[in-house]
Amino acid sequence: MAYEEGFSIEKNSVEGAKMSASQDRATTANLTYDELAGLKAERELVLLIGPAHPGSGHMKIKVWMDGDIIQRVDPDIGFVHRTTEKLSENRLYIKAIPIVERVMLPDTINANLAYVIALERLLGIEPTPRAQYLRTLTSEINRITSHLYGIGLYGIFLGSSTVYMWAFADREPLIDLLEEISGARITYSYIIPGGVRWDLPAGFKERAETVLQYMEARLKDYEKIWVKNPVVMDRTEGVGIVSKSDAIRLGITGPNLRASGVDYDTRRAKPYAAYPNLDFNVPTFSEGDCYARLLQRVEEIEQSIRIIRQVLKDIPDGRIISDDIYSKMNPLQKRMYEMKHRVMFPAYMASMRPAAGRSTASVEAGRGEIFFYLVSNGDKVPFRFRWVTPSFLNLPFFTHVMVGQHLADLPAIYGSSDYFPPEADR
């Protein structure tokens, strides 16, 4: 689809040049097609934005411009490809957890969760209810940090360093919350087959509530200085519009899809973890422009706060690791678990051999749906390890939306899509 799109645009712009040239009939009437193309080339400015450009991220965006209007965009990705799939296919199942985390650093819990769900389906293990709630809790905290990351980067794309600094500073309390649970700041490696690794520390609920209240208060200031800032509205409203049908046709996912009015959220469509038991809204916007995508993220932060409150209220007691795994622990490890509520790995973790078969999993990450496909042939390592990350799905966005916009809209659109190159390149 994307290729077709790019091709047809190219054709159009060649014809466009022909048209605009033929308006000047006196001078161009006798020109051949080649000469016309040369004329077009003279009008055209090709900008190579990236990979070492302050506004490109780890990718190269080739932009053909006529005046200030973008004629064609060719995003060139792959600069941070890390062969995660092949790496994981040569390692024990458990070792893929840190690997999948590393490509989506703002959103590690969700990557971890998606992989572990696929693995659990291969192994036939069900996590305990408390573990399900803990997964939802950490995943939602992580979603807020991921959205804040997106909002912050959007700020610097449009030139507001304040929002950039604010968002990154406000990730700090949330990251601290996750640090209290897992002992790491970004790469938590928190979710394992059968459950999670650590239980909530004492007094966590009160501290989490403090942070949530702080976040809510801060969102009001964000609204004043950023969301409702007239300059921001001028820059984003009506820019980079993706219609509902286009969004579906291009396969866009996540907040970008919902901002175009499609009510699709993996948490609803294919429920996992504790989401079936929770009451939350899936906000959507019909406009599909950059401003809608900006609002979408703010609204989703509000919804995540709501979910976290519910989880903390409803979380059931019980083990955080399934009986399958618990029964495989040795007596010392069981004692450690009872004492510290910390899951020690039985030796099984290093020798998991799922029965031959295949499994899939989808998880709604901060930027959209992560899809996992695992094939086992009964060996200690996956036979096929395949995953599709949301940023990769959001890539057609670039070629589709930017055509016909101003050069200055390129960062506005790029930032609004919250595209994260390492995540797309995997």
Next chain:
Amino acid sequence: MTGRKNNRIRGHVDALATGFKYLAEPNRMTLNYPDESMNLKDNYRGFFAVKDKTCIGCSLCEIVCPPKAISMLDLTDAGGKKKKRPMIDWGLCIFCYFCVDICPTDAFQTSQVHDKAFYSETEYQTVHGEPMQYPYDYSKRPDYKEIYESFHDVAPDDPSAGSKKVVPKFDKKRGIKYEHPGQP
């Protein structure tokens, strides 16, 4: 927060007023790192060491380590008995604590030490000045025994040792406040 209708003048005034609010009452989140450093939480995943007495040399930690930072050394103890002990390459370790958790005897002594500065590339492959072979074959070295011993007895140095320790506290208004434990 939804809704696009907005009064432009109100928007400008609000934005400027919010900016002024934070200018007048700065809510700083930065930690002045080399002067202050955070008192990390009890469960923070920092450097660790293996308790020689408790380890049974089962190699599970080596098997589970994702970046292959652990390699097993063949050692001979004082009584002439052969034993295997893990050696950790801090240049590779990602502090996932898989090894800590999989150890059947809980032989790992964990710490909250997180900051360690290396002056050269080879230094993190060394233990207290002793260069080690890269990447895995420590056991081939004749002096592996001393290396090993010097490793597991001494905790890693912390470059932020001289700094003022602060404790982050959540706060409804400011998000995070750094408190000095000495102060009331």
Next chain:
Amino acid sequence: MIQILSLLVSVSLLSFIEYILPPILYIIVFPGLIVVLLMLFFMIWLERKVAAKTQLRFGPLYVSKRFGGVIQTVADLIRFSFQEFIIPAGADVFAYIQAPGLLMAFGLLPLIFIPVGPYYANIFPANYSLLIVIPLIIITPIYVILLGWASDNKFSFVGSIREAFLVISYEIPLILSILSMILLYGSVNAINGVSFQIGRGIPGIVLNPIAAFLFLVVMIRTTGRFPFEISEAESEVVMGPYTEYSALFFGIGMSLPYIELYSFSLLFSVLFLGGWWPIVPSAAAASGVVGGLLLPGLVVFIKALIVMAFLVFLRAVYPRYRIDQAITVGWDQALYLGFAAVALSIALVWSGLV
């Protein structure tokens, strides 16, 4: 013979003190080069500090920690002076090297024609000061365009074209804004404008708020403060016209907006903020350098500092406009505001209210 010589010497010494020294003082010390340099150091530091405070950070701190890192900019200057100056292969070398120098010269020139005290009339011809300042302010950006053109870099090129468009679209509002004040004060002599404000006891910003607002907007635009930081927009065109520059030449490009900011702010405080009010030098005091130039100049300088501080604070509040939006503001709203300002002045003068 000796008597004649000594007479000549004493006369020339006297005339040196009386006629030569004040202009040198004006150009070299205040409000000229030395104060400009100090202001630059302070302003860049202040901008970073103000932005940092709003953004939950500390800003520059570690160079002179006791004083909040205030000499950070000096450290930056030292760094710039030790960097290698690179001339790109495809650059137009002559233009590439001369443009920053000319830019600096033309950026500093307006300062001479902005009177900061009544004594100014004794140093330079003050009668047409406003008429001279306008073209000098407007001509500076031409060298920015030259700079971008000479660099042979697409981003520089795009940046300088942006600058050119913006200059053209904000020229007329600037002229209209100053024109309305000229109409109001009935003189193109800025000193008369200040006496007018002091005499009536009303600053120009109250007399014609439209012109003041317009001047402020043009000032933000010309000095590239947010939300009009468009020709250097980092996420779009890297560093705009200055992309290829390095070392001290880049430093010139970086500091030029602040120098422009300085001259604009001085002009703003003279035209709109009552000049050296509340210091009203008596005729006797005005004929001395201290009473007629330094003390009033200090007041104007402090007012200008406040204006500058406000403008650099905008960085912490706004993102940037798109180029076409900024141009539209220039040709549409700003132009109408300019006409409105002129109309208001005419109405005020006509009705005899002032």
